[in-house]
Amino acid sequence: MSRKLILIITVFIFTGGYSLKAQTKQLSTSQQFRIAERFIRIAEPGELADSVNVWGDVGSSGRYLIPKGTDLARLISYSFGPRTLSDSQTQIDWSKMRVEINVQEYDNEEGGVAITKFKYRFEDPYPEGMKDFVLKNNHIIAVRVKRKPSFRDYLGVFASTVSAVASTIILLDRLGGK
Incomplete structure (x- = not known):
């Protein structure tokens, strides 16, 4: 009788421990979701x-x-x-x-x-x-x-456009004149 009791207690401990471990893992996952960054x-x-x-x-x-x-x-x-x-x-x-x-x-x-x-x-x-x-x-x-756009905004658009046009002119001049 004592062997059967020891076997039952052993099985209970191992299955109960596994269940507790699974519950702990599930709890930490749900806590991570609840404390999401945003x-x-x-x-x-x-x-x-x-x-x-x-x-x-x-x-x-x-x-x-x-x-x-x-x-x-x-x-x-x-x-x-x-x-x-x-x-x-x-x-x-x-x-x-x-x-x-x-x-x-x-x-x-x-x-x-x-x-x-x-x-x-x-x-x-x-x-x-x-x-x-x-x-x-x-x-x-x-x-x-x-x-509203400021002078600096307009200047940024104007300067980049002038720079692109000047670069294209210089590139065409270099390619055409060898």
């Missing part, structure tokens, strides 16, 4: 939340898990606001910048897409309805920062 959790655990996408010219785009009732202006703040168009050599005048925000909502009843658009300049107040616009689950927010 999945940002703002809502506290246990809090009612909506999941929305933020795309475009923001500091941190991705899928956001936000508390229910979050307005659009607060979500833009969570995503670190509109991204600047500057580098180490350029200083951008924010007063000339304008922001376009499109909020897409898929209408399940009719199968269509409803798009709400907001446009504003940085020196102007928020457009009417933007501050109070409450986000819902699966909204897609696309942010685009635009600016």
